[in-house]
Amino acid sequence: MTKQVESICPYCGAGCHIMFSVDEAANKIVDAVPAKGRTNDGTLCLKGHYGWDFLNDPQILTKRLRHPMIRKGGKESPLEEVGWDEAIHFVAGRLTEIKNTYGPDAIMGTASARGPGNEAAYVMQKFMRACVGTNNIDHCARI
Amino acid sequence: MTMGVQEIEDAGLILNFGYNGADSHPIVQRRIIRARQKGAKIICVDPRVIESARIADIHLQLKGGTNLALVNALCNVIYTEGLMDEKFIREKTTDFDEFVEVIKKYTPEDVSPICRISPEDIRKAARLYATTKPAMILYGMGVCQFGQAVDVVKTLADMALMTGNFGKPATGIGPVRGQNNVQGACDMGALPNNYPGYQSITDDAVREKFEKAWGVPLSNKVGLPLTHVPRRVLRPEDPSKQIHAYYIFGEDPAQTDPDINEVREALEKCDLVILQDIFMNRAGQYADVVLPSTSWGEHEGVYSCCDRGFQRFHKMIEPPEGVKVDWQIISEISTAMGYPMHYNNTQEIWDEMRRLCPSFAGATYEKLEATGGVQWPCRSEDMSDKGTVYLHKGKFSNPDGKGRFYATDWRPPQELTDTEYPLILNTGREVGHYSARTMTGNCRLLRSLEDEPGWVQINPEDCLEYGLEHGDLVRLESRRGWCLSRVSCTDRTSPGAVFMTYQWWIGACNMLTNPNLDPVSNTPEYKYCSVRIECIEDQAWAENYVVTEYRRLRESMGIDVSGEEAAVQ
Numbered sequence: 001m002t003k004q005v006e007s008i009c010p011y012c013g014a015g016c017h018i019m020f021s022v023d024e025a026a027n028k029i030v031d032a033v034p035a036k037g038r039t040n041d042g043t044l045c046l047k048g049h050y051g052w053d054f055l056n057d058p059q060i061l062t063k064r065l066r067h068p069m070i071r072k073g074g075k076e077s078p079l080e081e082v083g084w085d086e087a088i089h090f091v092a093g094r095l096t097e098i099k100n101t102y103g104p105d106a107i108m109g110t111a112s113a114r115g116p117g118n119e120a121a122y123v124m125q126k127f128m129r130a131c132v133g134t135n136n137i138d139h140c141a142r143i
Numbered sequence: 144m145t146m147g148v149q150e151i152e153d154a155g156l157i158l159n160f161g162y163n164g165a166d167s168h169p170i171v172q173r174r175i176i177r178a179r180q181k182g183a184k185i186i187c188v189d190p191r192v193i194e195s196a197r198i199a200d201i202h203l204q205l206k207g208g209t210n211l212a213l214v215n216a217l218c219n220v221i222y223t224e225g226l227m228d229e230k231f232i233r234e235k236t237t238d239f240d241e242f243v244e245v246i247k248k249y250t251p252e253d254v255s256p257i258c259r260i261s262p263e264d265i266r267k268a269a270r271l272y273a274t275t276k277p278a279m280i281l282y283g284m285g286v287c288q289f290g291q292a293v294d295v296v297k298t299l300a301d302m303a304l305m306t307g308n309f310g311k312p313a314t315g316i317g318p319v320r321g322q323n324n325v326q327g328a329c330d331m332g333a334l335p336n337n338y339p340g341y342q343s344i345t346d347d348a349v350r351e352k353f354e355k356a357w358g359v360p361l362s363n364k365v366g367l368p369l370t371h372v373p374r375r376v377l378r379p380e381d382p383s384k385q386i387h388a389y390y391i392f393g394e395d396p397a398q399t400d401p402d403i404n405e406v407r408e409a410l411e412k413c414d415l416v417i418l419q420d421i422f423m424n425r426a427g428q429y430a431d432v433v434l435p436s437t438s439w440g441e442h443e444g445v446y447s448c449c450d451r452g453f454q455r456f457h458k459m460i461e462p463p464e465g466v467k468v469d470w471q472i473i474s475e476i477s478t479a480m481g482y483p484m485h486y487n488n489t490q491e492i493w494d495e496m497r498r499l500c501p502s503f504a505g506a507t508y509e510k511l512e513a514t515g516g517v518q519w520p521c522r523s524e525d526m527s528d529k530g531t532v533y534l535h536k537g538k539f540s541n542p543d544g545k546g547r548f549y550a551t552d553w554r555p556p557q558e559l560t561d562t563e564y565p566l567i568l569n570t571g572r573e574v575g576h577y578s579a580r581t582m583t584g585n586c587r588l589l590r591s592l593e594d595e596p597g598w599v600q601i602n603p604e605d606c607l608e609y610g611l612e613h614g615d616l617v618r619l620e621s622r623r624g625w626c627l628s629r630v631s632c633t634d635r636t637s638p639g640a641v642f643m644t645y646q647w648w649i650g651a652c653n654m655l656t657n658p659n660l661d662p663v664s665n666t667p668e669y670k671y672c673s674v675r676i677e678c679i680e681d682q683a684w685a686e687n688y689v690v691t692e693y694r695r696l697r698e699s700m701g702i703d704v705s706g707e708e709a710a711v712q
Contacts, residue, residue: 008446008456010439011577013320014148014170015448017515020459027460029440038515039148039448045169046575046589053586054422055440055460061584062422063701065435066465075411079433084467084475091432092479094415098388104362108372108386111333112393112469113325114578115421116436117444117456119492120469121324121331122339123484124392127473128366130357131482135335135344135366136386139328140394 001025006035010115011047016040018048029055095132104133111139144450145315145534146279147518152177153313156184156275160299161210161285161670162319165194166574171319171449175281184275186268188213189285190569191600191642192635201268205258207567207640208671211291211553212257213265214298215249218550220269221305222246227273228307235539236304238548245550246301257553273306277313284321284571288669290557292661297549304546310535320449322578327447330503330519331496335366340500356499359482368665370400370658373409388415392469393436395579397425399645401656401667402623419472422581423700425648436469437462444489445511447519451531453506454516506530556671557659564621564673566605566641570652571670573597573644580646595693596650599628600642601676606632609676616685618677619643624654627685641674648696649689 001024009016017037021030029052034044057064068087069079082090098106109128111121121139128137151157151174164172172194179185179198187199188210196202205213221227222243232239251262258265272278280303286295299316308314320326332339342349345363354361367375372386379385389410400406403425410416410429418430421438441462445453467475470492474484486492490508497504505521505528517530538544560567575592576583583589599619601611611617613632618625619641628643628650636642643652657672679685698704 005457005459007440007459008323008448008454010323010456010582012168012170012323013326013449014168015323015446015450015452015454015516016170017454022459029459037454038452039450040170041149043170043173046592047577047583048170050588051577051583051586052440053588054582055438057463058585058587059702060587060590061697061700061702062424062581064422064463065420065427065433066463067435069433071431075431079430087432087434088472088475088479091417091434092476094431095388095390095476096480098415102383102385102387105364105367106385106387107390108367108369108375108388109390110369110392110394111328111331113322113328114393115323115439116393116469117324117442117446117489118327118331118453118496119444119489120392120473121328121333122492122496123470123473123486125332125339126357127477127482127484128390129338129353129361130359131477131480131484133359133362135362135364137333137366138335138369139325139333140322140369140396140399141325141329141334 002030009044009048009051011051014039016044016048018044020052099132105136107132107134108136111137113139113141144317144319145309146313146317147450147532148174150313150533151175151279151281152181154178154183154277154279155313156186156272156278158186158188158272158278158280159195159199160188160280160282162281162283163189163193163195163285163571164281164283164319167283167321167572168319168449169574184271186271190637190640201264201271203260203264203268204637205260207569208289208556209258209553210286210289210295211298211551212249212254213260214295214302215246215550215553216251216254216265217269217272218246218298218301218305219249220251220266221273221302224270226270227305231307232305236546236548237543242301242548242550245552272302276308277311278303278306278308279313280316281319282316283319285670287318287664287666289671290659290661290668291554292666293663294551300546301548301550304548309546310533310537312533315533315535317450321572323448324446326449326451327445330447335368338499339496340502342500353499370660370665370667373400373405373658376409376413377405386413388417389413390417390419391426391430392419395424395426395581397429398579398648398651399653401653401658401669403651403653404624405658419469422585424579424581428699434472435466436472437466442468445493451518452516453503453511453519455508455511556668558622558657558672560639560673564675566639566674566676568619568621568652568655568672568674569640569642569670570645570656571642573646576644576646578646595647596627596629596689597644597647598631599650600631600633600636602636602638602640603632603634604638606630609678611678616679616682616689618679619655619674620677621655621657621672621674623657626651626654627689641676649692
């Protein structure tokens with residue numbers, strides 16, 4: 001079964017609407033055609049047309065991350081796959097330690113200007129402000 | 144942007160200033176071309192012959208790093224020739240006299256040798272801008288990525304103010320935002336001085352509102368901008384203000400920040416580096432913890448496009464096993480740290496945000512779905528509030544409702560050329576690739592269009608002087624680092640100035656760039672540093688180096704390279 005899903009391009013600030021055809025059984029996008037969004041008016045650039053292939057993880061440049069990983073033996077040791085509980089508790093424990101030792105302003109966080117979306121950005125800045133207790137939150141707007 | 148993207152094609156004139164839409168936002172550029180077809184005049188200000196320059200009535204090919212001198216001179220001409228909208232200035236603005244005191248010093252004759260543009264061309268451009276209505280200014284990183292950037296933005300706004308080009312259709316000034324959700328990250332308060340909705344953390348009433356909503360006391364101390372992190376890890380002026388933990392979410396500072404040798408050193412030294420992303424990247428190689436998240440296509444939410452447009456994006460496929468949605472990962476860490484956060488879906492988060500942000504309050508999911516999106520401000524949930532196409536209609540957002548003139552003197556970039564480093568390096572985007580390249584570099588078709596090590600554009604005169612042929616590999620050096628790149632012999636760039644794109648690992652121009660920052664925005668001076676070129680005698684060695692180094696880097700990112708052909712020996 002192929003379903004049609006309209007979404008927004010993940011590249012650049014133009015905010016183009018794209019109509020995707022999705023093969024549900026294969027869990028893959030099979031086609032992208034321009035939709036009539038306010039900004040793109042039925043047109044797309046080459047990234048809009050062809051820029052979704054990375055979801056297939058073709059392993060050309062880098063590999064999709066699929067498991068949490070920790071360097072258990074410090075900076076020089078390799079990243080080792082761990083379960084989510086261990087990863088979450090490791091991060092929470094280390095951040096709490098650093099906060100207790102040096103204060104909340106010793107911790108810096110970023111939000112993403114890319115795929116995660118506004119809701120994730122909101123949650124990240126709320127986490128830094130309400131949980132960590134610092135306004136050290138920024139993103140790559142300048143870049 | 145004060146205007147909507149759809150308005151661009153209705154402009155009578157477009158001042159295209161330090162903005163290369165053809166490479167950065169081809170679909171926005173399409174509107175510029177459409178405007179041209181409908182009869183608009185175009186003035187292009189850029190040190191290179193970009194696509195907009197080729198369709199422009201006037202191309203002011205200024206020397207890099209001289210933006211404010213030029214804008215002050217354009218204002219000077221508009222003033223001295225009496226081309227202002229005096230009624231608009233009188234009724235809608237303040238501080239005009241102070242502004243004139245500064246700009247009257249910037250005559251075209253004085254500015255001409257600084258910018259390397261003739262006084263006649265400066266006059267022609269100023270007259271054309273001031274006398275064609277409606278006039279719109281579009282600018283990009285060619286304004287923002289300098290040590291003096293905010294001053295230029297404000298003075299471009301002065302040009303629009305003095306000619307009455309605000310608060311009407313197809314006027315105003317438009318910073319065309321680079322990444323898909325850079326506007327959104329700002330909207331959501333991922334900034335060291337603002338809560339969501341541009342509400343200041345130092346405003347007591349605002350802070351109390353957020354304290355009440357979030358149930359904890361909040362800091363009123365402005366936070367650290369991202370670009371200060373390397374120095375605050377490596378060389379804090381006050382050791383008690385050192386950064387010890389860096390939670391990097393959805394970006395790759397070890398590729399896209401300036402002076403990446405310094406960034407990488409900081410990541411090595413920082414006690415705790417957390418990377419949350421979809422692909423392994425250069426920063427991940429320094430991370431103590433890696434948290435894998437869902438990608439665009441695997442989750443849903445709202446993005447803000449460059450003209451304040453909230454638009455819903457949707458989940459299309461199921462994510463790989465083992466990854467989690469970003470907001471869920473963050474909520475779980477927060478809960479484990481003793482501040483419970485729990486949401487069932489993105490709509491719950493969005494609705495919490497809307498309740499706290501008056502300018503966004505009316506942008507319900509229901510409305511975004513029904514209309515395809517709304518441009519904020521959108522204050523009422525009622526379906527009749529369709530948002531705001533252009534800003535400043537009737538009045539400005541200052542407390543007195545007036546637009547404020549601002550002027551200051553030009554200052555040159557920090558690192559000027561000299562005999563040791565005689566060339567100006569300017570950097571920008573690649574049309575087929577995106578930011579850190581982890582997404583587009585993993586798209587088979589886009590990757591086949593352009594790959595390592597990228598190109599360095601060099602003027603034919605300079606190529607002749609250095610004995611370089613198109614396609615040669617060269618070594619570029621600055622005071623901070625070096626990289627290899629491939630020569631593109633082209634008169635798109637002026638003699639003495641070279642241009643590179645920032646997507647490449649081997650041709651990594653950020654090995655060279657200078658982390659000098661604008662004092663207000665803290666944006667780095669990506670568009671200007673001094674470099675030198677070293678020719679490589681043994682081109683076969685260099686070609687081999689690119690192949691083997693590229694393979695080594697990809698292997699270090701977890702790619703199986705065993706089946707690939709060996710490099711040519």
